[in-house]
Amino acid sequence: MSVKVDPNSFIGLSKKSAQNKAENLGLLFHLVRIGEENFFAYPADKREDRICIEIDNAQVSKATVQ
Numbered sequence: 001m002s003v004k005v006d007p008n009s010f011i012g013l014s015k016k017s018a019q020n021k022a023e024n025l026g027l028l029f030h031l032v033r034i035g036e037e038n039f040f041a042y043p044a045d046k047r048e049d050r051i052c053i054e055i056d057n058a059q060v061s062k063a064t065v066q
Contacts, residue, residue, distance in 0.1 A: 012060060028049055
């Protein structure tokens with residue numbers, strides 16, 4: 001079952017809030033970057049149940065369902 005989610009609804013959330021939201025929606029949380037520090041690259045495969053997150057200034061600045 002795929003979950004339709006608006007990735008823009010994650011913008012402005014803290015990392016913890018974004019993780020909690022993803023978990024509540026049944027999404028995999030994939031942290032790409034915090035500030036200048038890269039954690040994981042964007043995955044090569046496409047999934048409807050994974051949210052990729054970038055964080056700047058302690059808030060989600062970019063979110064992509066991928």
